[in-house]
Amino acid sequence: MKAQMQKGFTLIELMIVVAIIGILAAVAIPQYSNYTSRARAASALAELASIKTAINMCVAETGKLTGCSGGTNGIPAVADFTVTKNVTELTSITNGVVTTKTGATDASGTNLTMLLTPTQDADAANMTWTTTGTICDGGTRGFKDGQGGCAP
Template sequence: MKKARMGIKRVQKGFTLIELMIVVAIIGILAAVAIPQYSDYSSRARASNAMAELNSVKLGVATCLQETGTLTGCDMGAANGYVPTPAVTQNITAVTSVLNGIITMTSGATTTAGVRLTIVDTPTIAAGAANMTWANTGTICNPTRGLKAGQGDC
């Protein structure tokens, strides 16, 4: 009976060190790809949210133009009260100015170096046109970390 028991090998359970190292290496490679992609994604989301939060300001500028017939004086905080002052949020980190309808602000979107992207949205209306158009010349027009062409007045 003792001899029969001695011939049985015990099978060890678990992973070898090389198997564990391979798993750690795979996770490291996935993280190296995923983290920059997530950072780009969150920056683009903040950029588009910043432009959405500016809609009330744009509406105020359009109302001011409609009522006064000129963009002169369509300022944030002006006595006429058309253009509201947007709140500072994680998407709009600094409200620089709204002067004669031109909106200048800093967004929560950033470059890869951490520099905040800016919004400089300028309204134009052609003679006899029914709609106002906006042209964004800020650094937020950045296809990698901000807005692509055709988005957010870019």
């Protein structure tokens, strides 16, 4: 009689494959979470572009930031803003300064805050927007230094 060959994998081989997949998942899942948080931070800034434009128009018409608040001079009221998964709360728009809570989160799951502050030099035609708040975290789960209006 002929000896039959065994087919298939041994238990040790299967356990090694499962261990390798577990190690890859342990590295990949946190990196993916960081990536999605940074993407939400960038999307939140993009979704606020219309409010920034309305504030720019207000300054162009009135000549000053004072009075360019939510619900006045063509700037939408805070209550009229539709929240999304990227901008979870529009806290305030006061004298051109926009305060929000974003869908980007830190490692503990707390939403990152973003404060957009406009400045305009006396003879400048353009307005400069500075981003501050917990969203400027060096690029871990928000903006890197020098990106998104965060200080370099």
